[in-house]
Amino acid sequence: MSSPSNMTNHINVAVIETDFETNMKYNDDISKQRTISKCGDATIGVRLSIDGVRVVEDLSSRITITFQNICKIIDIPGKMMDPPSKEKIVQRTLLDNVSGQIHPGQLVALMGPSGCGKTTLLNTLAGRSLNGVTGNIWLNHQLYEKSMKRILAYVLQEDIFFENLTVKQQLTYTALLRLPNNLTRKDKLAQVEQIIEQLHLQNCANTPILLISGGQKRRVNIGTELLTNPSVIFLDEPTSGLDSTSAVTLMRILRELALKGKTIMMSIHQPSSQIFQSFDQLILLADAKTIFMGKPSNALDYFATLGHHAPLQYNPADFIMDLVNQDNGIREELKEAYIQNKSSNNIQYSTEGQKYLIDEPNGEEIDLINKYPINLMSNKNESKWPIGFFAQTWILFSRNWVLTSKSQFTRLNCIQAVFITIIFGLFWLRMKYHENTIQDRSSFIFFLLIFWPLEICFGGVLSFPSETSVINKERASGSFRLSAYYFAKCLSETPIKLVLPAISLTIMYWMVNVNSNFANFLGILCFLLMSVLVAESVGLFFGALFQDVGRAWVACNVSALGFLLAVGYFSHSTPYWLTVWVKWISFFTYAYNGCMQLQFMGERTYQCTDGAYIDTCKNNPNGTFISNEAIKYFNLDLNVGFNFLVLFGMFIVYRIAAYIALRFSNVRGGRT
Numbered sequence: 001m002s003s004p005s006n007m008t009n010h011i012n013v014a015v016i017e018t019d020f021e022t023n024m025k026y027n028d029d030i031s032k033q034r035t036i037s038k039c040g041d042a043t044i045g046v047r048l049s050i051d052g053v054r055v056v057e058d059l060s061s062r063i064t065i066t067f068q069n070i071c072k073i074i075d076i077p078g079k080m081m082d083p084p085s086k087e088k089i090v091q092r093t094l095l096d097n098v099s100g101q102i103h104p105g106q107l108v109a110l111m112g113p114s115g116c117g118k119t120t121l122l123n124t125l126a127g128r129s130l131n132g133v134t135g136n137i138w139l140n141h142q143l144y145e146k147s148m149k150r151i152l153a154y155v156l157q158e159d160i161f162f163e164n165l166t167v168k169q170q171l172t173y174t175a176l177l178r179l180p181n182n183l184t185r186k187d188k189l190a191q192v193e194q195i196i197e198q199l200h201l202q203n204c205a206n207t208p209i210l211l212i213s214g215g216q217k218r219r220v221n222i223g224t225e226l227l228t229n230p231s232v233i234f235l236d237e238p239t240s241g242l243d244s245t246s247a248v249t250l251m252r253i254l255r256e257l258a259l260k261g262k263t264i265m266m267s268i269h270q271p272s273s274q275i276f277q278s279f280d281q282l283i284l285l286a287d288a289k290t291i292f293m294g295k296p297s298n299a300l301d302y303f304a305t306l307g308h309h310a311p312l313q314y315n316p317a318d319f320i321m322d323l324v325n326q327d328n329g330i331r332e333e334l335k336e337a338y339i340q341n342k343s344s345n346n347i348q349y350s351t352e353g354q355k356y357l358i359d360e361p362n363g364e365e366i367d368l369i370n371k372y373p374i375n376l377m378s379n380k381n382e383s384k385w386p387i388g389f390f391a392q393t394w395i396l397f398s399r400n401w402v403l404t405s406k407s408q409f410t411r412l413n414c415i416q417a418v419f420i421t422i423i424f425g426l427f428w429l430r431m432k433y434h435e436n437t438i439q440d441r442s443s444f445i446f447f448l449l450i451f452w453p454l455e456i457c458f459g460g461v462l463s464f465p466s467e468t469s470v471i472n473k474e475r476a477s478g479s480f481r482l483s484a485y486y487f488a489k490c491l492s493e494t495p496i497k498l499v500l501p502a503i504s505l506t507i508m509y510w511m512v513n514v515n516s517n518f519a520n521f522l523g524i525l526c527f528l529l530m531s532v533l534v535a536e537s538v539g540l541f542f543g544a545l546f547q548d549v550g551r552a553w554v555a556c557n558v559s560a561l562g563f564l565l566a567v568g569y570f571s572h573s574t575p576y577w578l579t580v581w582v583k584w585i586s587f588f589t590y591a592y593n594g595c596m597q598l599q600f601m602g603e604r605t606y607q608c609t610d611g612a613y614i615d616t617c618k619n620n621p622n623g624t625f626i627s628n629e630a631i632k633y634f635n636l637d638l639n640v641g642f643n644f645l646v647l648f649g650m651f652i653v654y655r656i657a658a659y660i661a662l663r664f665s666n667v668r669g670g671r672t
């Protein structure tokens, strides 16, 4: 066993054996019927069964994972570990020389007290969060390569989904995104059906995930990862939070998968006696080190050799967890005993325990049995993504369309739109074409441009932060490009978010009597919708930049207030140096300017009242004036087209800025 000092400074991983003989027979047999043969790295094939039905079949390789001397040491700011600490950086060991081997067909349990490093080890073996990791990992005989991630599945502890999707929708979108191009849509859907059946999810297939039970959610989580038919499955505490029946059902499903040749490793906290005994191997960690690796049925005998006897009729898993949780002294003793037992260099402890342990691999040829070599590396020309950019965009567009329409057209949103329309309509009802209404007309436009754009802007703030965890999870498994996600999101949300403001304006416009010319109505509608788009982009930008709803909300609030006041509607005595620049970067300025001009355009005749606003009326209070004079009164000197162009430019700039912010502040995935 090498010490950490002479370990390699990078992760080397390789895989051990393949049941080549079985595969050969299998391939030979089905080659007569197969419609889509194994292509590239596809692990799923489709063949015609005797009765002509297309059947999805498993082409995944059998993988042995060997890991040797895995260490993970990270640097943490001293203050984070211990607030009074003066040290800037402290080193923390999360894994200390952990070694082991897992064979296809095996179900391996990873146990230990909370914080002992179970999740860290699973992350490392699954090729995630590799900062500070050293040691060797092989998949069969080949050292680990990033490209091998595609044959590894990692089921996270949290069930993270878009919960408004149904179980079937969730699996279908994942299959369409993650299964490669050499399978047709029909084949991918067949794979979804197979997973639904395999995980016994038929009863809730069309139920939104929001409404299914914890056990069903966990199975959907596992199913999502199984769609690509991985050879190796890591699961982080898949049974936690489940009642005993659901936990046993889940274990039965995992056993079935193991029987099909999958290599399965899972962390588990306090399994029942039945579940504990069902594992093929147990790896027990304490304080980042291994303290037992062997068959679960040998664990009690091993600890008995160290003087720790389990009471009769006691659940072995409970006994072990009580033992390792007891005190530091016992953990130190168990760590030391394991090191001495495994190295046959017994000084202090009886050698009796050794026979209960499984030997740790030492990375030599004998460990990496390579009877039937298979190449697990992807072809250099092969794309990193299962499907192309446009296909990814289209699928993400469809998914987002479903999700956004559900969240946008809620009963509450529709009721709000109705009330807002009625309130606006009634407060400015049927304004006459009189001089004394021009101020009211201005306030109507101003409040119209406040309500809808701000409503959508704050919705935009929530947009990315609320999806980050799902997107991070999906991207960590290499499902799609960030650009495809962003593009699809913009394309799908934009039209949906415009529907309610458009309907609302159409109704209130005619109630209020803004300008009876239809072209002017269309112009004001375009300005409102463009302002909504700009405002949403501002919200998206702050949401993407901060990735935290609270901070993004504050930033958005402050900016929106500044932009609004800069229009000069409320305060006319604001210092010039303050408004001169804020005014021209505020999208409200251009929207207000454009809409006001459209309102008074068209040379409509207005009745003078008291001459308070319009010069012509000062000398002739009973006369009339042409609406264009109001444009002069409000000092609206920018061309309407120019206003619109600036708004459009702002839309593009904020959208690009939001993408850049998303790229650099988000979607890293994993912890360290």
Ligand SMILES: Nc1ncnc2c1ncn2[C@@H]1O[C@H](COP(=O)(O)OP(=O)(O)OP(=O)(O)O)[C@@H](O)[C@H]1O
Pocket (backbone or CB within 6 Å): 074, 076, 092, 094, 112, 113, 114, 115, 116, 117, 118, 119, 120, 121, 671, 672
């Ligand atoms: N990024 C990180 N920064 C600082 N400490 C970390 C980081 N990641 C993990 N740790 C620490 O490493 C230790 C091991 O964490 P890990 O999540 O692997 O434990 P675990 O055994 O899975 O715990 P649990 O059973 O409670 O989930 C913990 O003490 C954790 O606080």
